[in-house]
Amino acid sequence: MDLSIDFVRKVAAFEHLWIALLVGIVLLVAWYAVAPYSTFKKLGIPGPAPWPFLGNLPDYNKKPSQPFLVEKEFVEKYGRVLGFYFGHTPAYMISDVDLLKQILVKEFSKFPNRPLAAIGDGQSIFIRKGLLNVQDDDWKRIRATITPTFSALKLKQVRVSFEIPMQLKKVQVCATTPTKATQTNSLQIVQ
Numbered sequence: 001m002d003l004s005i006d007f008v009r010k011v012a013a014f015e016h017l018w019i020a021l022l023v024g025i026v027l028l029v030a031w032y033a034v035a036p037y038s039t040f041k042k043l044g045i046p047g048p049a050p051w052p053f054l055g056n057l058p059d060y061n062k063k064p065s066q067p068f069l070v071e072k073e074f075v076e077k078y079g080r081v082l083g084f085y086f087g088h089t090p091a092y093m094i095s096d097v098d099l100l101k102q103i104l105v106k107e108f109s110k111f112p113n114r115p116l117a118a119i120g121d122g123q124s125i126f127i128r129k130g131l132l133n134v135q136d137d138d139w140k141r142i143r144a145t146i147t148p149t150f151s152a153l154k155l156k157q158v159r160v161s162f163e164i165p166m167q168l169k170k171v172q173v174c175a176t177t178p179t180k181a182t183q184t185n186s187l188q189i190v191q
Helices: 002-013 015-043 057-061 067-078 097-106 136-150 152-176
Strands: 081-086 089-094
Touching (some): 015 081, 015 089, 067 081, 067 089, 089 097, 136 152
């Protein structure tokens, strides 16, 4: 009993120290909650105000099945280039077509990494080494390999290969459908 009374007296003697320690911990937690959210403000990039610890995730929680509507609201309110936060992680949203073209086509080598996609369990080599998840040198190697495949000329060739079967189908429909033209033994290709 005397030990507990002595302990209480000793703790009471350091009462101001305990209060100072508690205030310090509260200030440290408050700083940790809001400090990461100054990134875009320092750069002068507009964006929605983040929640402590959560960033802008509560905004997405308002419409969980339609996150694109939240992003549309962000673009309408803050412009075509804005910054927001997934938790403490800053992220850009760019909806300017010319800027996207510059980033994704002309200067793609400067932007090799992106957030890891949460697809499946992440253990499959197809997921870990797929184009959406590879980073740094692996991404540059894969991008250099597949870029020629998606050139304008190759994409036009693919378009033509899709158009030919559609035109053949139109010819087949005209040939099998009895019309005035087919009854007179003449065939017209409908475009």
